[in-house]
Amino acid sequence: MPPSNLSSLTPDTFILTGIPGMEQLHVWISIPFCSMYLAALLGNGILLFTIGTERSLHQPMFLFLSMLALADLALSTTAVPRMLALFWFHAREISFGACLTQMFFLHFTCMTESVILLAMAFDRFVAICFPLRYGAVLTPSAVAKTGLAALLRSFCIILPCIFLLRRLPFCGHNVIPHTYCEHMGIARLACADISANVWYGLVVPFTVGVLDLILIAVSYGFILLALSRLPSRAARHKALHTCGSHLCVLLLFYVPAAFAALTQRFGHSVPPQLHILLANLYVLFPPLLNPIVYGVRTQQIRDKVVKVLRTTEK
Numbered sequence: 001m002p003p004s005n006l007s008s009l010t011p012d013t014f015i016l017t018g019i020p021g022m023e024q025l026h027v028w029i030s031i032p033f034c035s036m037y038l039a040a041l042l043g044n045g046i047l048l049f050t051i052g053t054e055r056s057l058h059q060p061m062f063l064f065l066s067m068l069a070l071a072d073l074a075l076s077t078t079a080v081p082r083m084l085a086l087f088w089f090h091a092r093e094i095s096f097g098a099c100l101t102q103m104f105f106l107h108f109t110c111m112t113e114s115v116i117l118l119a120m121a122f123d124r125f126v127a128i129c130f131p132l133r134y135g136a137v138l139t140p141s142a143v144a145k146t147g148l149a150a151l152l153r154s155f156c157i158i159l160p161c162i163f164l165l166r167r168l169p170f171c172g173h174n175v176i177p178h179t180y181c182e183h184m185g186i187a188r189l190a191c192a193d194i195s196a197n198v199w200y201g202l203v204v205p206f207t208v209g210v211l212d213l214i215l216i217a218v219s220y221g222f223i224l225l226a227l228s229r230l231p232s233r234a235a236r237h238k239a240l241h242t243c244g245s246h247l248c249v250l251l252l253f254y255v256p257a258a259f260a261a262l263t264q265r266f267g268h269s270v271p272p273q274l275h276i277l278l279a280n281l282y283v284l285f286p287p288l289l290n291p292i293v294y295g296v297r298t299q300q301i302r303d304k305v306v307k308v309l310r311t312t313e314k
Helices: 003-006 023-052 058-091 095-128 133-136 140-166 183-187 197-226 232-266 270-284 287-296 298-311
Strands: 013-016 093-095
Touching: 003 183, 003 287, 013 095, 023 058, 023 287, 023 298, 058 095, 058 140, 058 287, 058 298, 093 095, 095 133, 095 140, 095 183, 095 232, 140 183, 140 197, 183 197, 183 232, 197 232, 232 287, 270 287
Parallel strands: none
Antiparallel strands: 013 093
């Protein structure tokens, strides 16, 4: 088919339906979603403000944490405001370009978070296994380069999805049974072979995610080996405690991400309402809980947040 005919089959707009079969409950569902989004904005905002204003927190561990907070804010803000507009004002239409943009930033942010979590595992590895070299290895320059590498890798991985979608004809199909645009949700509307989209959308992110997880597991393997050699039980407990927050955040990120990705492609027996609800919670729960996990479990952050809040009250 000539390119001109393909472009004529590209819809000007898509229609987001929200959660199929639960349209009457959209307003009620929006209440906890909006509350979680506002709490995520507040929690991550306080975390970023505290790290930014307290010079004692300008250390690699907390700089990586601030990157994670920024990524969390980007993830939730890419999806939730549009979702709430759909629930409250029935704003179902989204332009083709805006839909691709939303899809790009959703997947781009997820890939970026995976690299940041890997960097945080490496930070704990160096701090526990090579404490005397920590300052020499994780310099401010190294931290900044890690952040840029995370952005560049994510951009290179997700950009081909845009071209894979733009090449497809849609033959007038423009109704997306979801609250936001994501790669396979758009591709399934096409009236052409989407094998390339299926394989790229599954194999590449899955391979990258598994590679990150393997490297994280290797880091923690060395950490556990180093801890087993510590003579003091108190020292082992303190070192494990510093890793506990990171492990909680890893579970919050990877478990829902894996479930959402696999059910999207293979979970034909999973009700669509459940899949979409879980996909929505995936863009809300990590941004909501990450600052709480670090705020509760990390004494340095907890103390500094209290100090900042007391200062603002005065």
